[in-house]
Amino acid sequence: MTKTSTSAKDVAELAGVSRAAVSRCFTPGASISPETRARILKAADTLGYQVNRLASGLIRNESGIVALISAELATPFRSKLLAALTEALQRAGKVALVINTDGSNDSAQEALRQAISYRTDAAIFLSGMPARSLAETCQRNGMRLVLISRNGHHPGSLLVRSQDEEAGRRALAMLRAAGCERPALASSLTGTPSLLARERGFREAAREAGIEPAEARLGATSYDTGLELGMSLLTRPDRPDGIFCTTDLMACGVMDAARWRLGIRIPDQLSLIGFDDIPQAGWEGYDLTTFQQPVEDIASRSVEWLISKESGSEIEELILEPRLKSRSSVKRGTGGSDQTASA
Numbered sequence: 523m524t525k526t527s528t529s530a531k532d533v534a535e536l537a538g539v540s541r542a543a544v545s546r547c548f549t550p551g552a553s554i555s556p557e558t559r560a561r562i563l564k565a566a567d568t569l570g571y572q573v574n575r576l577a578s579g580l581i582r583n584e585s586g587i588v589a590l591i592s593a594e595l596a597t598p599f600r601s602k603l604l605a606a607l608t609e610a611l612q613r614a615g616k617v618a619l620v621i622n623t624d625g626s627n628d629s630a631q632e633a634l635r636q637a638i639s640y641r642t643d644a645a646i647f648l649s650g651m652p653a654r655s656l657a658e659t660c661q662r663n664g665m666r667l668v669l670i671s672r673n674g675h676h677p678g679s680l681l682v683r684s685q686d687e688e689a690g691r692r693a694l695a696m697l698r699a700a701g702c703e704r705p706a707l708a709s710s711l712t713g714t715p716s717l718l719a720r721e722r723g724f725r726e727a728a729r730e731a732g733i734e735p736a737e738a739r740l741g742a743t744s745y746d747t748g749l750e751l752g753m754s755l756l757t758r759p760d761r762p763d764g765i766f767c768t769t770d771l772m773a774c775g776v777m778d779a780a781r782w783r784l785g786i787r788i789p790d791q792l793s794l795i796g797f798d799d800i801p802q803a804g805w806e807g808y809d810l811t812t813f814q815q816p817v818e819d820i821a822s823r824s825v826e827w828l829i830s831k832e833s834g835s836e837i838e839e840l841i842l843e844p845r846l847k848s849r850s851s852v853k854r855g856t857g858g859s860d861q862t863a864s865a
Contacts, residue, residue, distance in 0.1 A: 533566050590620045610825040750779075
């Protein structure tokens with residue numbers, strides 16, 4: 523029997539189960555015993571049977587396809603978030619279609635048009651700065667929207683963000699508790715809503731404490747930018763003794779500039795705090811104190827919202843608290859980083 527002529531009824535007969543059991547086996551989240559599932563899957567493999575989800579979805583006016591739209595896919599945090607989202611979508615029985623916006627806006631628009639031609643159900647914009655027009659195109663074509671770490675005023679969408687401004691304030695408090703008298707801020711010129719909020723929180727907390735922090739903002743959000751930021755800040759006559767970097771990737775660059783180019787000891791002479799908790803932050807070579815974005819929570823709750831909510835006119839917000847990960851890059855002072863962990 524050929525693959526195209528095999529039906530669910532054939533699978534049911536070979537497995538010795540009902541047609542309904544075959545349906546449950548191939549429906550994500552449906553209740554079925556492990557033994558029955560194994561028997562059905564073995565029969566399906568023998569017969570070469572595959573569920574035509576696209577055809578069944580189109581009957582319900584759904585394709586099951588969700589577009590993931592993002593820039594800077596190669597950066598550690600973005601790839602970590604992308605992995606979590608694709609896994610959550612797969613668990614929900616959805617298909618992820620990735621659109622990379624690092625190229626020109628025209629190429630991203632063409633990729634999006636192709637996605638729409640497959641009747642894509644929804645789009646998730648990962649943190650970054652894809653053009654606003656892409657989100658508007660999605661919504662005009664009836665796609666539901668999740669916007670992660672982005673501003674937006676799209677009716678019926680979900681806005682997901684961390685408490686970035688509060689994290690910036692906590693970072694300043696940590697550096698002061700560690701005895702830092704000359705705190706500084708290091709960031710990129712990318713200007714995403716999340717980075718700007720972290721900068722704003724740190725800057726405002728410093729000014730409330732009567733401190734005017736040194737600042738450096740350069741280039742893209744990258745390791746190389748971190749090297750430049752480190753050299754810019756740490757060669758000043760009034761060299762900072764504590765720096766809050768708005769991402770871990772830049773913090774790793776600042777740390778390497780300090781240690782290997784300038785011979786500055788961390789944390790004895792310089793305390794460093796990052797944000798994101800990328801895998802490299804936990805490596806022994808960095809052991810960076812940072813704020814951990816709840817990536818798994820972001821992914822699971824975004825997908826849960828997509829599959830459980832009906833389209834409406836309200837904009838919903840999901841605000842998550844980043845968790846402090848205290849490591850060895852912050853000097854232990856009278857208050858110490860543990861004191862501010864619960865701040």
